[in-house]
Amino acid sequence: MLEPNESFVVVTPVYEDHVASTRLFTELARLYGDRVYVVAVDDGSIREPVQPFQLSSSGVSGVVLKLRRNVGHQKAIAVGLGYVEENLPDAQRVIVMDSDGEDLPETIATLLEATRDENVDVAVARRKSRVETLRFRAFYVVYKFIFQLLTGRTISFGNFMAIKVSALHRLNAMHEVWTHVAAGLIASKLRLAVCPIDRGPRYAGQSKMNFVGLTLHGFRALMVFAEDVLVRVGLMCVLVSSASIVLAVVATLLKLAGYATPGWFSMALGVLFLVFLQTGTLTLMTLMLSGIVRGTIQKPGAYREYLAGVTEVTADVAPR
Structure with a gap:
C-alpha cells in the first residue's frame, strides 16, 4: 500500500488528447491528492494542446512542458525525465505512464510498493490482460519473438513504470532511452521488478498508433541493441x-x-x-x-532543446 505521506512525480506524454488527459489528472487527484505532482509533456499538440487549467481544475499541481514539435511519446517521456532530474531534486519516485487511461492510476501503488525493495531500481508493469484487437495481439507476439531472436533478450513491458531517483540519474545518461524507453531500460542493466498489472480501456477517443507506427516502434527497440x-x-x-x-x-x-x-x-x-x-x-x-555503433553518454540538459514553454500549475481545489 502507498504510505500516507509518500509523494511522487508522474511523467505523462500527451498528444491531441484533451478529454482523456483531463480524466487522468482528475483520477490522480482523487486517488492521491497533494501527494502527486504531474509533469505533463505536450508532444507538439495543435488541435488539443494541454492547458494549465486542466491540471489546476482537476485538483493536481504540476507543470506543462510544451514541445516545439511532435517528437513521439518515447522522446516526450525522455524530455519529462530530464526535466524532473534537473528541476525536481526532491523527487524520490517517478512514475511514467500514458495519459489515455490504459495505465490505471490505482495500480501506481503496486509499482511503488515494489520499489521499496532495496534490490529493485525500477518497477515495471507487465500486462495481465489487454483491451486490444486480435491483430494487435498477434503483432505483439511476433514482435517479442523477433526481439528475442535478434537481441537474445526478452521484453515484456512498456512505458508504465516506477523509477527510484538513483535509477533516474542513470537513465537520463543513456541516449538509448530517447529511442525506446523500455529497451533503454533493459540496456541500462538496472535491477527490475516486474509487476503483473491489468491494462485498462481508454478514457476517450481512439489510439493514434497505427500499424506503421507500431512497426516503427518495434524497430526502434531493435536499434537500441544494434x-x-x-x-x-x-x-x-x-x-x-x-x-x-x-x-x-x-x-x-x-x-x-x-x-x-x-x-x-x-x-x-x-x-x-x-x-x-x-x-x-x-x-x-x-x-x-x-x-x-557504440553507446554514448546523453548530455545533461539535452531536454531543454525541445522545449517551447514551461508552465507551472498549482491546484485550485482542495485534494480529494
Whole structure:
C-alpha cells in the first residue's frame, strides 16, 4: 500500500488528447491528492494542446512542458525525465505512464510498493490482460519473438513504470532511452521488478498508433541493441555462406559422378555463388557497422532543446 505521506512525480506524454488527459489528472487527484505532482509533456499538440487549467481544475499541481514539435511519446517521456532530474531534486519516485487511461492510476501503488525493495531500481508493469484487437495481439507476439531472436533478450513491458531517483540519474545518461524507453531500460542493466498489472480501456477517443507506427516502434527497440543485432545477423550470414559452399561442392561431385541433368549444374552453381556473394558482402558490412555503433553518454540538459514553454500549475481545489 502507498504510505500516507509518500509523494511522487508522474511523467505523462500527451498528444491531441484533451478529454482523456483531463480524466487522468482528475483520477490522480482523487486517488492521491497533494501527494502527486504531474509533469505533463505536450508532444507538439495543435488541435488539443494541454492547458494549465486542466491540471489546476482537476485538483493536481504540476507543470506543462510544451514541445516545439511532435517528437513521439518515447522522446516526450525522455524530455519529462530530464526535466524532473534537473528541476525536481526532491523527487524520490517517478512514475511514467500514458495519459489515455490504459495505465490505471490505482495500480501506481503496486509499482511503488515494489520499489521499496532495496534490490529493485525500477518497477515495471507487465500486462495481465489487454483491451486490444486480435491483430494487435498477434503483432505483439511476433514482435517479442523477433526481439528475442535478434537481441537474445526478452521484453515484456512498456512505458508504465516506477523509477527510484538513483535509477533516474542513470537513465537520463543513456541516449538509448530517447529511442525506446523500455529497451533503454533493459540496456541500462538496472535491477527490475516486474509487476503483473491489468491494462485498462481508454478514457476517450481512439489510439493514434497505427500499424506503421507500431512497426516503427518495434524497430526502434531493435536499434537500441544494434550491435547485438548486427553480430547475430553476421553469424547467420556466415552460416548461409558456409552452407552455399558445401552445397556447391556437393553439386560439383554430383556433376563429376554423372548424376546432374543438362543445365542443372550451371544453374545451381550460379545461384549458390550469388547467395555466397550477397551473404559475404552483408557479413562484411555488419562487421564494419558493429565497430561503429557504440553507446554514448546523453548530455545533461539535452531536454531543454525541445522545449517551447514551461508552465507551472498549482491546484485550485482542495485534494480529494
